[in-house]
Amino acid sequence: MQRLNEQSNIALKRTVIVAIFAAVAVVLSMVESLIPLNMGVPGAKLGLANIMVLTCLYFLRARDAMMMVLLKTLLTAFIFGTFSSFLFSIMGALFSFVAMWFLLLIGRDKLSFIGISIVGGIAHNIGQLTAACIYFNTTKIFYYLPMLLIMGVLTGIAVGIAVRYLVPSLSKMSLFEGFLA
């Protein structure tokens, strides 16, 4: 009985963390859309929501993080997206999720959060460009990839630094006990 209680307790905590992270990620994307940022690369964003995805991947299992990514993308699409923009963001989000999950599995000791978030950002860009290629039926869109790569490095560094501060402070909270890797 005690053991069963503990298990359902963990499951409940997981659900709560996924919900909180998804909500914070949505808020971060809203904040991001308020920041007028034009760095000469069309469509380039800071990718603040990536902070939450990476932190979630660090604490929880891959399927929970996947759930969080889907929730976040759906919520943002409902709040300010159209159907086509939803297709693009889900494509980018899934690419970035898979890339970061894979790197956390194999490269945890070789790469820090900065490296992982850079790859995540770049995978997000590639996912969106691939979606655009299918949508417009042309490969010429990849013309913008080099500029997006440079932006991905810069924003990835910023996101990685944020995660490096966020993970230790969250680890001190009682909610995250039992999830420390």
Added chain:
Amino acid sequence: MKRGDLLLIGLVVIIALAFIIPRWFDRDASEKNHNELRTAKITVDGKLFKEVTLTQEEQTIEVENEHGLNILKVHDYGIEMFDADCPDKVCLSFGFVDRTGGTIICLPHKLMVEIEGPSEEDGIDATVK
């Protein structure tokens, strides 16, 4: 920051620069012979809407359909999105495009502008029997 991170950053920057730097040279070379005019292909929903020659004189092209309105302006051998009634205005941030391969995209309106180089037409011109 670990060594792997620095390696990764270096690798990505080198790959990106390897694509960007040749384009600068390409641009310098093509600025000398402006007599070869480029064309911009405007497509809506994957279907060709119009092909315009990028002249120095100003021309305004209005693209209006069930998705919305986009106003494109051609000037100084290039093209730019002048105004649009889409919600995100990302297409306006593409700015003035004048290089071959350059594109302007308005996602909500399914509109795409691609610049095609003069070399392709030269290729067709050469096949005279």
